[in-house]
Amino acid sequence: MHRRSLLAGAAFALAIGAAPAGAQQRTEVTFWYGLGGALGERVQEQVDRFNRSQDRYRVNATFRGSYVEVMTGAIAAWRAGNPPHIAQVFEVGTATMMAAGPAIKPVHELFREAGVEIDPKRYLAGVRGYYSDTQGRLVSMPHNSSSALMWVNLDAFEKAGIRDIPRTWREVREVAQKLKAANATPCVMTTTWPTWVLFEQQSAIHDVGLATKANGFEGMDAELQLTHPFFLKHIQFIADLQREGLFRYGGRDNAAGNLFPSGECAISFGSSAARAQIERDAKFRWASVPLPYHDDFIQSPRNGVIGGASLWVLTARNRTPAEYAAVAAFFEFISRPDEDAWWHQVTGYVPLTTAAYEKSKAEGFYERNPGADAAIIQLSRAEPTPNSQGFRLGGMVEIRNIIQEELEKVFQGQQTVAQALEAANRRGNQVLRNFERANRS
Amino acid sequence: MRKKVIFPQLGLPYLLLLPQLAITVVFFFLPAGQAIWFSFLRQDAFGIRTEFVWFENFVELFQDPLYLDSMWVTLVFSFWVTLLSMSVALGLAVLADRHIRGATAYKTLLIWPYAIAPAVAAVLWIFIFHPQIGLLGKFLNGIGIKWDYKLNGTQALITVIVASAWKQVSYNFLFFLAGLQSIPRSVLEAAAIDGASPARRFWTVVFPLLSPTTFFLLVINLTYAFFDTFGVIDALTKGGPAKATTTLIYRAYIDGRVNLDLGSSSAQSVVLMLAVIALTAVQFRFIERKVHY
Numbered sequence: 001m002h003r004r005s006l007l008a009g010a011a012f013a014l015a016i017g018a019a020p021a022g023a024q025q026r027t028e029v030t031f032w033y034g035l036g037g038a039l040g041e042r043v044q045e046q047v048d049r050f051n052r053s054q055d056r057y058r059v060n061a062t063f064r065g066s067y068v069e070v071m072t073g074a075i076a077a078w079r080a081g082n083p084p085h086i087a088q089v090f091e092v093g094t095a096t097m098m099a100a101g102p103a104i105k106p107v108h109e110l111f112r113e114a115g116v117e118i119d120p121k122r123y124l125a126g127v128r129g130y131y132s133d134t135q136g137r138l139v140s141m142p143h144n145s146s147s148a149l150m151w152v153n154l155d156a157f158e159k160a161g162i163r164d165i166p167r168t169w170r171e172v173r174e175v176a177q178k179l180k181a182a183n184a185t186p187c188v189m190t191t192t193w194p195t196w197v198l199f200e201q202q203s204a205i206h207d208v209g210l211a212t213k214a215n216g217f218e219g220m221d222a223e224l225q226l227t228h229p230f231f232l233k234h235i236q237f238i239a240d241l242q243r244e245g246l247f248r249y250g251g252r253d254n255a256a257g258n259l260f261p262s263g264e265c266a267i268s269f270g271s272s273a274a275r276a277q278i279e280r281d282a283k284f285r286w287a288s289v290p291l292p293y294h295d296d297f298i299q300s301p302r303n304g305v306i307g308g309a310s311l312w313v314l315t316a317r318n319r320t321p322a323e324y325a326a327v328a329a330f331f332e333f334i335s336r337p338d339e340d341a342w343w344h345q346v347t348g349y350v351p352l353t354t355a356a357y358e359k360s361k362a363e364g365f366y367e368r369n370p371g372a373d374a375a376i377i378q379l380s381r382a383e384p385t386p387n388s389q390g391f392r393l394g395g396m397v398e399i400r401n402i403i404q405e406e407l408e409k410v411f412q413g414q415q416t417v418a419q420a421l422e423a424a425n426r427r428g429n430q431v432l433r434n435f436e437r438a439n440r441s
Numbered sequence: 442m443r444k445k446v447i448f449p450q451l452g453l454p455y456l457l458l459l460p461q462l463a464i465t466v467v468f469f470f471l472p473a474g475q476a477i478w479f480s481f482l483r484q485d486a487f488g489i490r491t492e493f494v495w496f497e498n499f500v501e502l503f504q505d506p507l508y509l510d511s512m513w514v515t516l517v518f519s520f521w522v523t524l525l526s527m528s529v530a531l532g533l534a535v536l537a538d539r540h541i542r543g544a545t546a547y548k549t550l551l552i553w554p555y556a557i558a559p560a561v562a563a564v565l566w567i568f569i570f571h572p573q574i575g576l577l578g579k580f581l582n583g584i585g586i587k588w589d590y591k592l593n594g595t596q597a598l599i600t601v602i603v604a605s606a607w608k609q610v611s612y613n614f615l616f617f618l619a620g621l622q623s624i625p626r627s628v629l630e631a632a633a634i635d636g637a638s639p640a641r642r643f644w645t646v647v648f649p650l651l652s653p654t655t656f657f658l659l660v661i662n663l664t665y666a667f668f669d670t671f672g673v674i675d676a677l678t679k680g681g682p683a684k685a686t687t688t689l690i691y692r693a694y695i696d697g698r699v700n701l702d703l704g705s706s707s708a709q710s711v712v713l714m715l716a717v718i719a720l721t722a723v724q725f726r727f728i729e730r731k732v733h734y
Contacts, residue, residue, distance in 0.1 A: 072698050079488050096701065100487045186573075251591040252679060264573060398700040408682040411592055434702065438485040438492075 027322045029085035029330070031061040034070035034309065035144070038276060042347055050333045057326035059086075067093075067309060068397070074314060078103050083314040085327050088143060090309045091130060092396035095216060097312050098139055099394065099439040105313040105324065107331065108137035113321070114328035118335065122353050126303055126379035130390035131310050134217060141311040141331045144349045146273040147304045147375040148193070148201045150292060154285040156184035156266035165287060168295045169237060176246040176267070185266040189241065190250040190259045192270035194407055195400040196307055199226075201291055202234055204305045204388035206298050211432075214386035216393040220436040224399070226425040227418075230297065236417045237294075239410050249411045252404045260286075271307060272375035275348035288371040290378040302388045304378040308349060350375050394435025399428045473714065479707035486701040498708035507684060508692070508709075515688040518602060519666035525606035527658055530613030531651075535643070537614075538621040548618070555611035559672025566604040566677060590678065594685030597678045601686050604677060605670040613658050620654035621647070660724055667717065689713055 033043050040063050047061040064070045067090035074087035089097055097104055111118055120128055120138050127142045150172075152165055157175070160182035166172045176188045191197050203210045208230040213222035241247035248265065250256025260268035261281035269291065278286060293301040313327055333339060340356035343349065345365055351357045357376055360366065366373045382388070393399060406420040406427075415423075480499070483492045502508050537548055554562065572578040572589045581588035590596040624647060632642045648655075671690050674680060680687035680695065687695075689709065697706025 068699055072701070075486050075701070096486050099485065101489060103487045103489065249592055252681060255591065259573075395700060395702075401695075401699075405681065405683045408592065412594070412682065414683070431700075435485075438483055438702075439490065 026058045027326045028058045029323055029326045031059050031086040032064040032070050032084040033088040034067040050330055057329055059330050078314055083316055087312050088309045089312050091307055095392045095394045105315050106139045107141050110313055110324055110328050114325045116328045116332050127306055127352055129384050130306055142352045143311045145306040145308040146271040146349050147306055147379050148197045148269055148291055149272050149288045149374050151260050151268045151288050153266040159184040165289055169292045172292045179266050187248045187265040188246045189267040190248045190256045190265040192254050192256045195403045197269045201304050205293050205301045206230055207302045207385055207387045209387040211393055215391045224425050224428045226421045231421055239417050242411055273348045288374050290374055302382045303384055305390050395431040398431045402427045476707045476710045479703050480711045483704045498704045502708055511687045511689055511692050518688055519663055521602045522606045522666040523662040526609040527613050530610045531617050534614050534617035534621055537618055551614050552611045554608055560676045562608050563673045563676030570600045592682050594682055597685050601674050601677055604673045609665055616654050616658055620651045624650050
């Protein structure tokens with residue numbers, strides 16, 4: 001009797017559980033991302049919209065900590081045989097992911113198998129190039145891309161009697177001297193993400209390769225060329241600014257992120273995605289413009305490169321075609337012009353597609369928000385060259401840190417610029433060789 | 442005559458030991474064994490291609506001048522953290538041991554920092570040391586001392602030492618206080634009657650009687666400085682500027698988790714493991730002999 005009622009109960013529970021599924025079994029896929037705070041909320045909003053927009057698939061998105069944590073977590077999960085379907089990986093992890101062969105499913109393959117027709121030309125050239133293979137096929141899905149900009153405090157400029165926003169480094173220097181003379185702000189100039197801004201962006205803008213083999217796109221045997229005269233010239237220029245009290249080193253990565261919005265420094269260089277924070281915190285008039293260039297080195301600057309992250313599709317032994325189809329449907333969804341334009345406008349990341357850029361333009365978004373298109377202009381003002389399409393260097397996170405360490409020794413006065421570049425080049429190449437060896441097939 | 446406790450059957454004692462043994466195996470022997478195995482391998486991040494390289498990871502490590510630098514940093518760091526946290530804690534414990542008003546509140550306040558997560562502790566210290574927003578940092582720059590731990594290696598090391606030591610003071614304080622309270626009053630009274638000054642009483646009577654506690658805390662604090670200070674360093678300096686605050690454990694973390702080089706990171710873990718085994722052995726063999734129990 002007792003057993004019987006238990007059984008009946010179980011059968012009942014099963015029936016209840018099966019009822020909604022009977023109508024339409026949704027395929028569930030997991031998505032790990034590394035954007036906290038407001039940006040993370042935007043990711044969730046978009047995923048929710050996707051889930052509501054159809055009844056075949058469901059994406060379960062979870063915040064998994066910083067970019068580094070998402071990447072190491074996803075790799076560990078893959079090793080254990082249970083990775084998320086989609087992992088958001090920052091741009092410097094691209095080479096590591098691309099070398100992972102059987103662990104990833106390239107996006108062009110995913111689309112083909114799922115029967116989704118997407119012309120890669122639909123994505124902005126500067127975004128597409130970074131995440132494509134040598135045949136121009138998308139390997140990962142562009143998601144949140146930014147570019148580095150110069151942010152200037154217009155109130156401080158006015159106080160120092162400066163009318164024009166500088167476009168070249170020479171002009172930046174003149175402006176900096178005026179700002180200092182007028183004592184407009186406690187600190188004249190700083191930068192966030194020192195390696196990204198001072199090395200990666202500048203090398204692309206000046207059409208100088210950070211490394212040989214088209215910055216690693218053409219092979220893992222690429223070698224850094226940090227001792228190139230351009231870097232010597234540019235870093236010496238920055239070091240001189242620092243010695244004259246015109247530039248303040250604010251720390252690694254985004255440690256200097258508060259120096260501009262707080263009004264401490266009048267000029268800063270950083271991600272276009274900092275726009276939301278600056279808009280909220282800055283108690284002064286400001287502008288964001290493309291990065292300066294050395295006009296005695298290049299006449300018309302090339303395109304800048306992106307930063308940010310892209311979405312990678314991870315494989316597992318028990319993955320079904322339906323699961324991959326779900327991922328493809330989600331990728332198609334976020335590439336739609338209205339979704340993409342929304343993402344661009346609420347986050348400050350650049351749009352992924354030209355259609356979304358055109359749409360934002362037509363809606364008058366850039367007239368209402370001057371400077372919000374500076375990053376897009378900088379990314380698409382020239383056709384990318386092998387030196388400006390992006391970076392595909394293994395161990396890029398480590399290389400970035402090595403460059404920051406050697407820079408710090410320059411700013412401390414412990415070594416010359418030439419010594420720093422020499423040391424960074426040697427140490428960075430060691431990283432590349434180790435990566436090449438570990439990933440040799 | 443010595444009594445031996447003999448269990449009638451063999452099963453029960455082993456059964457009772459089992460939980461503890463299981464925990465040791467799962468949380469120590471398995472990971473440690475895996476670290477030793479990985480230290481002989483060279484792998485890509487995903488573990489798709491694996492090469493057995495014998496001792497190459499170790500050879501590379503000891504040929505790397507930066508690794509030897511970080512050993513030196515670790516020694517300096519551990520020495521100062523241990524010295525600072527133990528001496529401050531002893532001083533506070535001696536003061537708290539007296540009959541003072543509000544002793545309970547005083548003790549409770551001193552124990553608080555121990556309950557704070559390393560990352561949170563680091564944030565508190567940012568508000569003190571940061572050159573622009575920190576109380577002390579702003580003050581130092583105001584009176585003309587150039588203070589910027591993001592650019593000055595020595596200042597960065599001082600910052601992480603102070604923050605790490607502060608977190609450990611509470612723990613040491615508790616043990617020193619307990620140690621002080623267990624010293625028989627009669628001994629102290631006898632010394633006082635003999636006319637020994639308070640300072641002399643402390644150094645000739647109290648301090649030697651405290652030596653078991655001091656010895657225990659020395660081992661604990663060195664281990665703490667070696668292994669548990671990662672959170673403070675990560676939140677305050679990330680091992681920089683240059684490599685001024687990169688200790689051995691921090692480097693093992695960076696190489697393994699950020700740079701995804703499991704082979705080298707495992708080799709570093711093995712080196713650390715050997716260092717701690719050696720350290721503990723030396724301490725128990727030589728220092729313990731001189732300790733009064």
